[in-house]
Amino acid sequence: MKKIKWSKTTGKNTMTYGLVILAYVVLQLFGAAGLMSSSLKGMLIPICAYVAMAISLNLTVGVLGELSLGHAGFMSVGAFCGTSTAILLQNAVPSAPLRLAISLVMGALFAAVVGFLIGIPVLRLRGDYLAIVTLAFGEIIKSIFNNLYLGVDSHGLHVSLLSDRTNLAEGGSLIIGGPMGIGGIQKIATFTAGFVLIMVTLVVVFNLVNSRAGRAIMAIRDNRIAAESIGLNITKYKMMAFVTSAALAGAAGALFAMNYSTVVANKFDFNTSILVLVFVVLGGQGNMLGSIIAAAALTILPEALREYADYRMLVYAIILILVMLATNNPTLKSWLDRLKSGRRKAKEAI
Amino acid sequence: MFPKLVPVPSKNMIPERDIDKPLVLECINLGITFGGLQAVENLDLAMGQTEITGLIGPNGAGKTTVFNLLTKVYQPTTGTILLNGKDIQGMDTAHVNREGIARTFQNIRLFSDLTVEENVKVGMDAQMHYNMLSSLLRLPGYWKEEKAAHERALELLSIFNMADLAGVKAGSLPYGAQRRLEIIRALATNPRLLLLDEPAAGMNPSETAELMENIRKIRDTFQIAILLIEHDMNLVMNICEGICVLNFGRVIAKGTPSEIQANPAVIEAYLGKKKEA
Ligand SMILES: Nc1ncnc2c1ncn2[C@@H]1O[C@H](COP(=O)(O)OP(=O)(O)OP(=O)(O)O)[C@@H](O)[C@H]1O
Numbered sequence A: 001m002k003k004i005k006w007s008k009t010t011g012k013n014t015m016t017y018g019l020v021i022l023a024y025v026v027l028q029l030f031g032a033a034g035l036m037s038s039s040l041k042g043m044l045i046p047i048c049a050y051v052a053m054a055i056s057l058n059l060t061v062g063v064l065g066e067l068s069l070g071h072a073g074f075m076s077v078g079a080f081c082g083t084s085t086a087i088l089l090q091n092a093v094p095s096a097p098l099r100l101a102i103s104l105v106m107g108a109l110f111a112a113v114v115g116f117l118i119g120i121p122v123l124r125l126r127g128d129y130l131a132i133v134t135l136a137f138g139e140i141i142k143s144i145f146n147n148l149y150l151g152v153d154s155h156g157l158h159v160s161l162l163s164d165r166t167n168l169a170e171g172g173s174l175i176i177g178g179p180m181g182i183g184g185i186q187k188i189a190t191f192t193a194g195f196v197l198i199m200v201t202l203v204v205v206f207n208l209v210n211s212r213a214g215r216a217i218m219a220i221r222d223n224r225i226a227a228e229s230i231g232l233n234i235t236k237y238k239m240m241a242f243v244t245s246a247a248l249a250g251a252a253g254a255l256f257a258m259n260y261s262t263v264v265a266n267k268f269d270f271n272t273s274i275l276v277l278v279f280v281v282l283g284g285q286g287n288m289l290g291s292i293i294a295a296a297a298l299t300i301l302p303e304a305l306r307e308y309a310d311y312r313m314l315v316y317a318i319i320l321i322l323v324m325l326a327t328n329n330p331t332l333k334s335w336l337d338r339l340k341s342g343r344r345k346a347k348e349a350i
Numbered sequence B: 001m002f003p004k005l006v007p008v009p010s011k012n013m014i015p016e017r018d019i020d021k022p023l024v025l026e027c028i029n030l031g032i033t034f035g036g037l038q039a040v041e042n043l044d045l046a047m048g049q050t051e052i053t054g055l056i057g058p059n060g061a062g063k064t065t066v067f068n069l070l071t072k073v074y075q076p077t078t079g080t081i082l083l084n085g086k087d088i089q090g091m092d093t094a095h096v097n098r099e100g101i102a103r104t105f106q107n108i109r110l111f112s113d114l115t116v117e118e119n120v121k122v123g124m125d126a127q128m129h130y131n132m133l134s135s136l137l138r139l140p141g142y143w144k145e146e147k148a149a150h151e152r153a154l155e156l157l158s159i160f161n162m163a164d165l166a167g168v169k170a171g172s173l174p175y176g177a178q179r180r181l182e183i184i185r186a187l188a189t190n191p192r193l194l195l196l197d198e199p200a201a202g203m204n205p206s207e208t209a210e211l212m213e214n215i216r217k218i219r220d221t222f223q224i225a226i227l228l229i230e231h232d233m234n235l236v237m238n239i240c241e242g243i244c245v246l247n248f249g250r251v252i253a254k255g256t257p258s259e260i261q262a263n264p265a266v267i268e269a270y271l272g273k274k275k276e277a
């Protein structure tokens, strides 16, 4: 009896890659044919960033099974470190795509380090406690960037906290200006870069999940005591998922920031964390395709509802509630399950 | 049928054990108190390398607590546990597993959202070595070890004829199959000592008979020791070479199945009572 290698997950992952590529191609064609409204065009990069954010948070929430309410904190680390890198490299690396790539990697690296440091205390906690502490860390990161001054001059980098005491030499320039954030950013982010970021994020998440580490992470989620009993190093695997998730959010944050001319810490507050969490919950925990669709749809929706101006947020909220009800309705769920198993049986019969 | 059993002078109270086999487990004066409750007290137990030993006693006697002590789910308040002569004090549950003790749970604890095959493969984690980079870039090391793990998982599953369930979610298995999968997952960690907590619970007589055969088969093929908690006396008396009876946390008897069956204290505390019920 030869078993088919094409498992259900592989099929679903391939479909996810395929749909992302298809969406990219279609949108590029629309753009080239001039069929895209300028407001949609302006939203493409934020959509990509939010999609990557949602996928990365789904790694923590859906795969690791821990509720994180501070994901925007990692996005902000990526945004600030990434844009700072881009500004510092402006002359050294003339090629914009290369500079962007380096900046995203730097954003991811810094976010990973911050994720590791936060993970040490946070991953010892469970459930609600963990959620609350991640919320606190998200706010702490925001406060730090609101009070961080970073300048560069002929002597190198100068950092100061709370007030600007960078004491830059003649010809030096301030990169991060506390609550003013970073200004004068070159908008080097492109839709194609966003697409590549989403694809890389997907590859990282899928390949991690489909490996010994992914199995261990999900095992810990499903039953911690049993996971310990088979010798899994709980701390190591939790940390691996958390840090990976943080790094991916960092890259997304860097891309997001380089679509604007300024970036301020208050953009990445608790509301942003919750927004991304909404994408994940709506799309389904552990369901990356769901996260992608939810993030894209819910980022476009407020814009699409612009004509209804005053009722915009009301309609948005109602749609959210309806979707939530629909996706969690047991009758609907069992009906969908039956539909799926029916199809599978039909396939097996062939 | 039974391996050669000879009496050994030992401060451990097990009267007989196979002298050809070195000890895999030795507990000395093991005990734990919860608040005021002495759940296990003064337990001495020794197991040879391929022995099957039964741990029996009435409900609440402290049997599962012994397993939790051996696997460091609880820290003993008194006593020593030696695994292959090595003191496991200071090790945590995961470490103890890597040193050689694997277990199943009385209330089944599978990874219910993972497939049957994944449940087994995750047990092999300590024997796999490829790193995160290999998995992200799908380097040859990843494919090689994953292929080996896949084959090993199917091989282990075939012990219980479960290979064709490999792709099924563990949570959707019937009860008996879940118990069998827990045993296979424990075996996947390559233990030297397997602890089975009521493996026959909820199984029908034919499933139990099959389980009995399989426990023997596991011992013979893997050459490991098995410590077994079970209320099914037929199973215990048939496959255990030595039996230890607990009552209120204390050992009230140790011996071969026939000795235990004839022991008045055991009949009084456990066996006799069972017939009344
Ligand atoms: N974590 C704990 N805290 C307090 N008391 C406990 C704890 N674990 C077990 N006990 C108590 O220790 C005693 C022994 O429990 P244990 O589960 O070991 O019994 P058992 O022999 O496995 O019984 P059964 O045959 O019903 O499984 C019981 O009185 C139980 O209430």
Ligand SMILES: [Mg+2]
Residues within 6 Å of the ligand: B063, B064, B065, B106
């Ligand atoms: Mg018990």
